[in-house]
Structure formats: structure tokens, C-alpha cells
Amino acid sequence: MPSLSDSRSYLENLPESENNAKKLLAWGEDHLKEFNADEKYPLHTVRLLEPVEIIALFDFGLTPKHLKNSASVIGLYEKDNPQTAPLLEAFARAVMAPKAKAPEGQPEPLSYYKSNMNTIVGDNESIPWPAYSSRLDIEPELAVIYGNPKQPVAGFCIFNDISARDIQATEFVGGFCLTKDMAKGNQLGPYLVTLDEIGDPYNLEVTVEVNGQVKYRGSTSDISHKAEDIFAWLGFIAPIKPGSVMGFGTIPDCTGCDHDNFIDPGSDIRISFERLGTLHCRFEEPKVKLLPSRWPIREPLRKYH
Numbered sequence: 001m002p003s004l005s006d007s008r009s010y011l012e013n014l015p016e017s018e019n020n021a022k023k024l025l026a027w028g029e030d031h032l033k034e035f036n037a038d039e040k041y042p043l044h045t046v047r048l049l050e051p052v053e054i055i056a057l058f059d060f061g062l063t064p065k066h067l068k069n070s071a072s073v074i075g076l077y078e079k080d081n082p083q084t085a086p087l088l089e090a091f092a093r094a095v096m097a098p099k100a101k102a103p104e105g106q107p108e109p110l111s112y113y114k115s116n117m118n119t120i121v122g123d124n125e126s127i128p129w130p131a132y133s134s135r136l137d138i139e140p141e142l143a144v145i146y147g148n149p150k151q152p153v154a155g156f157c158i159f160n161d162i163s164a165r166d167i168q169a170t171e172f173v174g175g176f177c178l179t180k181d182m183a184k185g186n187q188l189g190p191y192l193v194t195l196d197e198i199g200d201p202y203n204l205e206v207t208v209e210v211n212g213q214v215k216y217r218g219s220t221s222d223i224s225h226k227a228e229d230i231f232a233w234l235g236f237i238a239p240i241k242p243g244s245v246m247g248f249g250t251i252p253d254c255t256g257c258d259h260d261n262f263i264d265p266g267s268d269i270r271i272s273f274e275r276l277g278t279l280h281c282r283f284e285e286p287k288v289k290l291l292p293s294r295w296p297i298r299e300p301l302r303k304y305h
Helices: 007-012 014-028 063-078 085-096 166-173 228-239 299-304
Strands: 056-060 112-114 125-127 141-147 153-161 186-193 203-210 214-218 244-249 270-275 277-283
Touching: 007 014, 014 214, 056 228, 063 085, 063 166, 141 228, 141 270, 153 244, 153 270, 186 277, 214 277, 228 244
Parallel strands: 056 244, 125 277
Antiparallel strands: 056 112, 141 153, 141 244, 153 186, 203 214, 203 270, 270 277
């Protein structure tokens, strides 16, 4: 089937391609016993890359509670810095302020930034610890994958937007470069999950386990807008291409920056979204001496300085 030859063809040919994929799956399940052992690949034996060939990656800030939490924690460490403290105070006021109504004929503006396409990876990755940070953080997000005008929502996946928190305040003006664009800093997966498998994507439980223990919990119910709102705003600016992926914003209470309780080097991390699966990564231990930190050194990081 040409529509299933690769992910780009699949997305461009929705909804026909999804129907074809379901028919193929049903046929495979009915004939599974007819396949030889070397024709079947158990899931645990394969490496899952990012769910589709990603054309563009946008990250929105549609979880105000997380923005408020993180601004509060970062503000604790930046309160005496004359360059960054005023920026954080202004950011916190802007997050909490009522939004102005959009001009007639224009969709509601939604803030986003564009992610580094060279840093995108899939499931089960080891994330290098950048030498310039002592507060590496995960950011679990719901992400929507754009199909085409006939079927805009191709499906959803988990997005782990890894961030260097002790650098972030210095990049509020100029863009989140060191903060967000480190090697393997944009993790997507483990699968593209279609709407019929999800139900309500805006009411999913989220759990983060670190070294086998639950560390954070949250819910996608904290997301303030839906995929259609994102598509309306992006489409107002420029046509959206199949394979574009949009993160809605970090799930509140699911990061170190929400609690001032960060993850240590060498940790094994599992981000689970109800009905979307589990995205697994590891924070590698630093391979070089870490640069001086702008924030107080946490005890587990002291040996790397």
C-alpha cells in the first residue's frame, strides 16, 4: 500500500491511510501463527525512533500552573540578580494577567518557540549531561502530530522537552538555546497513538518514575487549549505541513522545577501517560568537569565540579 510506505505518505493520505493500517493490523492478527519466528519482532527487541519523520517541532506554553510554578522556583535563585530578576517578575505578571481579546478575524494568539530539529530522538535514549548546567530537568508534555487538512489530528504522543533550568533565566531575551537545545534534548514517543485509542487526550493521568520510584504526578487536564486552537493560530501564520508536531506545554507538578526537587545524573527516568505508553530515558553522568553554576551546587552534583 503506497499510503503506508513511510510516515510522510501515511500523514499526507489520512484518513485513508489510517483505515488501511487498521485493515493490515487486523489481517496480521488473524494470520500471526502463519509467520516464522524470524518474521516476527517482539516490541522489546526493536528500537523505537521518533514516531514520524518530523517536519517542524513547536512548543507552546498552554499549562499556566507549570509556568507559575517554575517562575516561582527559578525566581528563588534569581531574586538577587539585577539582570534576571526583573525579567522573571515581568514574566510571572504576564502569565497571570488576563489575555486581551484577539482582533476580529484573527484566531487567539498562542505563544510558542521553535525547537532544534537536530536534537530530536525517540524512546530509550541516554541523554548527555551538558557541561554548562547543574540543574538538568525533564518536561513531560502532550504532543499532537499534524496530519493534513482532511484529518488534522493524526494522533498524539509524549514529548519530553529536556531543559537546563539554571541557565533559563539568562535566555528569556534572545531565545532558549542552551536551555533547550542540548544534544538529544527533544524526545518524542514512544508511538503515534490515534484518537480512537485515546478517548479524551485532555484527561490523561501522567506519572514520572525515577530509578523505579514515583517522583512526580500530574494530568493533561491542566492544558488550557486544544489542538484545534493550535492549528488555527499556526495556520493563520503559515500553512501547516504534515509531520509538524506541537507540544502543548509542560504538565504541572511533573518536573524538578515545579518542586525545586531535581533529578540526579545517572538516573533512569520513565514518563508514562495514560493510554500513550511510557517514554524512557537516562540522564548520563557528566563526562567532563561541570562549569561553575549560577545557582548553589546540589550535594549530588558536587563531585562533578
